[in-house]
Amino acid sequence: MGKDIGNGELQTLEERTGIPECSTKTKAAPAFEEVLDAIGSRGKFQTRLNIVFVCFASCFDLMSVNMFYLAMQTPDHWCYVPGRELSNLSVEEWKNLTIPREGASFSKCLMYNQSDVTDFGGSREPVKCQHGWEYDDTWFSLTVTSQMNWVCDNRQAVNDVFFYSQIIGVALGLLFGYIGDMYGRRPQQLLCLSAHVVSRVLVVLAPHVLPLFxxxxxxxxxxxxxxxxxxxxxxxxxxxxxxxxxxxxxxxCSMAAGVMLAGLVSWALPNWNYSIPFAALSCFALFFFFSWFPESPRWLACRGRDQEALAVVRRIAATNGSTVPPFALQVIQTVGKSKTDRRGFLSIFSSFNLVRNTTLLIIASSVHMLAIYSLVIAVSRLSVNPFLGIVAQGAAKLPAHFMVNYFAARFGRRWPSVGSALLAALASLLIFCLLTE
Structure with a gap:
């Protein structure tokens, strides 16, 4: 009788709530992770993908960025005054005779009104540089700034390059992201690699054409x-x-290694006409391995391209020496049906939470970039080896990344992110105080 009463209660519950009995014999529909387990989620296919693209591509990406900032450094400079080659004076002695002082250092943009070493009886009135500039080549044999003489009255060109390239970069970055969402991750990666190669070739060939540069x-x-x-x-x-x-x-960690590599390569190649092409060649080398970069199966499934997604799964299985499970196509179709497609930039404003999260991400990324690249841009103003400064900055990121990833895996994403932001703020304040002193 108890068994009958139990069944009656169960029937009443199902009729009242519409929820069927949770039976241990009922098996949930297979998920995409089960397909990965069957074809291999850490096999040869993933190993070479992670080594070439997750590691090397990320490394070369950050290396290229930081090498350009190093190429845009402004070395110490002063007016070129002809005549020293006719004398036995050192550079410092010649500067004492021909360059006025501004406080404890020599002027960068003024010289005494004299043309050569025999005209010391003439006017000692400071004038603007008449014959160009000389540059300190202790660390940089040639930078964009020293090659183009973007100093003194022309120093605004450096600020224009940084400002307008970032503004245009934001607009193009939205376009690149849109291409990734609309046409896939593989075309997006191809476009980004091409942008690196084309950019680094053009900046070397066209510094005289400022808009093109x-x-x-x-x-x-x-x-x-x-x-x-x-x-x-x-x-x-x-x-x-x-x-x-x-x-x-x-x-x-690969991005941190890219920062370190930028400092080491620029140290070995202090002429920007050699270091920037090295970045272009490094990114170009990745094209030889581009066949290893697959399209996202989930993205293909969300676009209704089930057979293409299944082809990628089969390719992964073949490389890993496994077989595709019979339920793979069913899972791919389920993934496609479960995703709601939001297209276009206006989809950002489809909900309040999406607008809020997007705004927070933009602010966080902007502060992150400002904190990182302010030191890179200002590295030539420090009285130390600028390349070692960049290498040290990249080296400091390695333990930081390990710590953040460890705490994120153990305690979640939220509080490690907050802690990282607070530590970055304290470090930036400390660095500001040290630079000021």
Whole structure:
């Protein structure tokens, strides 16, 4: 009788709530992660994808960015006054005779009104540089600034390059992101790699054409973020859930290595006409391995391209030496049906939460970039080896990335992010005080 009463109660519950009995014999529909487990989520396919793109592509991406900032450094400079080659005076002695002082240092933009070493009886009235400039080549044999003489009355050109390249880069970055959403991660990665190569070739060939130089510089400003994001999105998607934080850690550490590599390569090649082409060649080398970069199966499924997504799954299985499970196509179709498609930039404003989160991400990213690249841009003003300064900055990121990823995996994403922001603020304040003193 108890059994009959139980069944009656169950029947009443189902009729009242519409919720069926949770039976241990009922098996949930397979998920995409189960397909990954069957075809291999950490096999040969993922290994070479992570090594070439998550590691090397992320490294070269940040290397290219930082090498350009180093190429835009303004070395110490002073007016060139002809005549020293006719004398036995050192550079310092000649500057004492021909360059007025401004406080404890020599003027960068003024010289005494004399043309050569025999005219010391003439006027000692300071005038603007008449014969160009000389540059301190202790660290940089040639930069964009010293080659183009973007100093003194022309120093605004450097600010224009940084300002307008970032503004144009923001607009192009939105376009690159839109291309990734509309046409896939693989075309996006191809576009970003091409932008790096084309940009670094153009900046070397066209520094005399300032608008073209700015446009070329903006290509990398636009491609930096989408390039890393497309790599990590595919790398994380094709890895099992337990090891996705590890993939993010690989990408973060590779970017730190890129900062270090930028300092080391620029130190070995202090002439920007050699260091920037090295960045272009490094990014170009990735084209030889581009066949290893797949399209996102989830993105293909969301676009209704089930057979193409299944082809990618089969390719991963073949590379890993496994077989595709029979339920793979069913899972792909389920993924496609479960995703709501939001297209276009206006989709950002489709809900209050999306607007709020997007705004917070923009602010956080802007502060992050400002904190990082302010030191890179101002590195030539420090009385130390600027290349070692960049290497040290990249080296400091390595333990920081490991710590953040460790705490994120252990305690979640929220509080480690807050703690990272607070530590960055304290570090920036400390650095500001040290530079001021």
């Amino acid at each position: 700015i446009l070329a510089a903006s290509l990398v400003s636009a491609a930096t973020g989408p390039m890393v994001e497309s790599v990590l999105s595919v790398g994380v998607e094709l890895t099992d859930i337990k090891h996705r934080t590890v993939i993010n850690c690989y990408g973060s």
